[in-house]
Amino acid sequence: MKNFDINEDPHRRFNPLINEWVLVSPHRATRPWQGQNEKIHTDALPEYDPACYLCAGNVRANGEVNPKYESSFVFENDFAAVKQEPILFEEDAKPTFFKAQPERGIARVVCFSPRHDLTLPEMDLPGIETIIKTWQKEYTDLGNVDYINHVQIFENKGSVMGCSNPHPHGQIWAQSSLPTQVEKTQNSLKAYFEKNNSNLLLDYLQEELKLNERIVIENEHFAVLVPFWAIWPFETMIISKRHITKITEFTSEEISAYASILKLLTIKYDNLFETSFPYSSGIHQAPTDGEEHPEWQFHMHFYPPLLRSASVKKFMVGYEMMGEAQRDITPEKSAAVLKALSEVHYKNK
């Protein structure tokens, strides 16, 4: 019988953050693709687009006028999925099948800069530092609202990721409850902390730094790696090296280091297929429920859909929805590919 070779044989890997498995099929990377191709947008965007509802000075969908902002700019989402209004609710003795509860929250949009054409990899470091400081301020302000217990900072980049406006921006959805994925993560972090009196993600990072097989970029304060249990082809995670539970704990040196690693990672992503690389990213950190959270460690997920080229993505569909996430190339292979990519943006070469 053949001995198990993790680089060759179909296998499952376990994600200890959310207690789920992923099916890895290394041999499947070679299958031909006759399916859907994504549209590739190659037109250079203008610095300012008079029709864009996010550009400075323009009118938004709801009639409000954006100020002539000069760095990052935050406003309330005009079509928020959650509302601030308090709602009177009495849980009645309904059967377990129909469990529902009102949810209060605040949703905001964060324009990265007035420039309609500058995505993260193309911004300068001070500009990215400004975004990080904006995230800090929003985490603090929203977290201080009495009914807000969780602040989700995220970005959908590219139309393939449901982004409806190419002006570089992210979003923040702050709400009363811990969202499902965050609750799962917190449960795992807590269980590990209680068992080992130690931080799961920091311990994991130590192991990864030793092995140096899945590390993509590293600086004094942060590392980028492809998690052992990554599901998306080029999924990565940025982890802070120091024990930091939330973004507001960063020193100014850490803010610079974070800006720098964000820029490098997104440059590598753009260089991979020489395209403005689509992804959804998001920060996972301690909730704002007023409790201590030593089990948490600041980290940022990047979930990019592209698999083989600028136009062929991985579809998480039938088997993945009914069964479990499935990937074709190994995380080690992806990490090696990303690591080898230039740190100079392809447009500047």
Place this chain on the structure above:
Amino acid sequence: MKNFDINEDPHRRFNPLINEWVLVSPHRATRPWQGQNEKIHTDALPEYDPACYLCAGNVRANGEVNPKYESSFVFENDFAAVKQEPILFEEDAKPTFFKAQPERGIARVVCFSPRHDLTLPEMDLPGIETIIKTWQKEYTDLGNVDYINHVQIFENKGSVMGCSNPHPHGQIWAQSSLPTQVEKTQNSLKAYFEKNNSNLLLDYLQEELKLNERIVIENEHFAVLVPFWAIWPFETMIISKRHITKITEFTSEEISAYASILKLLTIKYDNLFETSFPYSSGIHQAPTDGEEHPEWQFHMHFYPPLLRSASVKKFMVGYEMMGEAQRDITPEKSAAVLKALSEVHYKNK
């Protein structure tokens, strides 16, 4: 303070099958869409396509020749995500962070019929019954393989769902382990069964039939409903009314009733936006691990991505990936829309 109105106010609903919540934002259905539009394929397909690797008598990607099949036709997936080969594996004392294990399995493709142009809603009932009997046979044959403990039957329909060939077909991935989503479901079904000595899904179905708010179609043996906790805009579930743990328990009357409700549901789907409606569907039923599974109840999920039109889908992206699933229209609204749709296919009107 305003009283909670589940039809108007943002809220969360709980899915007792997988213990996850979904964020429901009824008021958000009206937001304008400036994002990606899906390509609409309106060209009528030929009955036979000489270039199709699934049509009868044609050569497949790996050089094999399909027989001149006349009803449904099953073959081994040429690019299977799992392999049959046994693998020698000794779990070593690695830290919990790097948990991996080889996975054995068999992957098959099920062509629904020789007709390149006939999707489920357009097939005749005997043709659909043949597919159901094929699923029964595959469940039995694959389930009897000693190392196979789970048989996942599913379909990806439409290029937006990653389907790479328009010739109507489904897939079967059979494997040693219970996939993540199935394991979660089984844990919930088991816990409920142990607590109540009763079947979660059958009890749920009783309540839904009484309320009659989310029932889309019903016949003597099956019901189609939009689950209270549905995440996709027009998600549905087919449940058998009798306690049936697996597809092989169907009587011939039930096979007919299942074929009929499958056809009606997919006709309604096509009628919704007058398009060949994309979805991923899959059957959840008892594993083939040789144990009794009274907690299981046969059901089939349909996860269709379209939201507002044939070209605008719901994106499960940043917030959904980092936080939790989010939907805009309520399941009750979707059920009412689907229920009101004609049972005659729009092409035949």
